[in-house]
Amino acid sequence: MLTMIGKRLMFAIPSLIGVVIVTFLLTRALPGDPAAYFAGPAASKEAIEQIRKKLGFDKPLIEQFFRYTNDLAHGDFGNSLTTGQPVATEIRNRLPASAELTLLGLIVSIAVAIPLGVLAATRPGSWIDHLCRVTTTAGVSLPVFFTGLVLVYLFYFRLGWSPAPLGRLDVFYSAPPTVTGLYLIDALIARDFEVFRSALSQLILPAATLAIFSLAPIARMTRASMLAVLASDFVRTARASGLSPSTVIVTYAFRNAMLPVITTLSMVFSFLLGANVLVEKVFAWPGIGSYAVEALISSDFAPVQGFVLTMAVMYVLLNLLIDILYGVIDPRVRLEG
């Protein structure tokens, strides 16, 4: 098992190095003089020259690259031009908001999609199968921001069930003392159920938006893979041996059918990272996605670079986690290790 994890880690490292190289080249490919760029529009000639020295732009490219990776390794992502704050700090402050939203969206989506896919596969041609097909087609085709806006219109403006789509907490409450940064968990730790309720009610719509978007591939894969497993020989044998249908489906088929679904999860997560940016804009969510968009609009490259690096690291780590999970579920992978 450990060797397998080590091997997967070895696969993950080249992609990370690649991402670092690419972001480095992108910074150097910024239009015009990067030193003038980082100095800001109002800088004098001497100031630009000073920045050039300070940032090491007068050194050869390879030395610049090592300097750059060294900075990254020490958590120095540069400063944002618009806010003047270090990018690393801002990302660290904003990451929990995005993480909470994405994780809840993923959990809701898995909780809906897997039962839906299993039911559709066990009753092919029934209404639930049709429901599954319609949901999956709609899920991949509905623009995330459109779903989000329609939900806001219905549940906030028309029905008035949900709070205003403005951030993580109602203005009357203050954030719970930070332990994990996830408001739901922090509120529970502080035993502040009012705040918990408020945080949850703010989270429901954006998380539902993400879930509607991401359940399509999961449900589709669950259905296809369940169908394939249910048609296999060992399921026929299990049925012929007189095992109850529920035992056959839950113990025999489901576990085997989950393997491809877990692989799909890594793709879904990649979708979610992208969709997050949009959902954060619609719901004025103070996460790293909205941070990156603000920076993009004011052409502030350092935060964008920090955002891309964070996303890449998260994506690679999650893929690693999924590979490990795969090994936990499938003993063959562990043995091959």
Next chain:
Amino acid sequence: MSSVAPAAETVGPARTSGLSAIIEHTRYVLSENRVTAFAFGLLVIILFAAIFGPYIVPYDPLASDTAAALKPPSAAHWFGTDQLGRDIFSRIIGGAQVSLTAMTIVLAAALVIGVVLGSFAGYIGGTTEIVLISVIDIILALPSLIIALALIGVMGAGYWSMIIALTMAWWANYARMSRAVVAAELQQPYIDAVRIMGAGHLWIFARHILPHVLALVVVYASADAGALVLSIATLSFLGLGVAPPTPEWGQMLVDGMGYIEEYPSLVIIPGLALTLVVVSFNLLGEAFALQKVPRPIGRRELRRRRTSRAKEEAGRERIEHRNEGAPA
């Protein structure tokens, strides 16, 4: 190569009679499924509207008439007017033109870059191939929207930055596919035969390998059209793509966001237009990508072809020397 060949007959610019085979195949795919036929019909209408839009729209999509702002749908303005008094119907049609043009440019550019680089690397092999594969791996290792955002961060927001960023985020997949097909095709004995007969590299590639590459890649690319239209709308929604006042659905949506409480149609109409187009592209792309069989065949035969296809894919993966991902 038995199972790629039918695709070459139908989609590629291939050896059999090109156009009539394509028409025949299209008719077959459409007659299979009513939903697909509906999607096809809808796309034909939208395509027509996009091409002839400027001649058929009742109003100039950019002309504002503040006296007639925020009017509900009426005989004069079919979908009503927006906050500047512009006719929404005309803007939706103008948006179709903008979206489909941008999508076509990106898809064509990504296809050309992907097929050329991928085939070149697959044909030459060696270091070139290894370098290209690593580049592709890095690009495919990141969500495409994130790559596009990073590139826009460097180039600044705007229409052409959006086009370039999306192309850069999209070509890698086609390059990977092309390379795999070329590598697999080069293993075929008939290539050696042609070479012995004295054919040059360019001839072998253009005449014998390219049709196979295009057959596969074009089909996959057609299934990506919907996702691309969505990406364009997404970037415009974020304010990083098509800039106002040019009509574009994602940007119309973000414009209407502030008025959603009183005038939800400002958001819902462009949203629905976008959704319909994407659904149609996705359904159609799926129908074409899944059914590459020109003539109706029995279930048994279909299954046989699918298994042989799956085996071939697996073989191709093996040739690629890449055993990343999970062993099944």
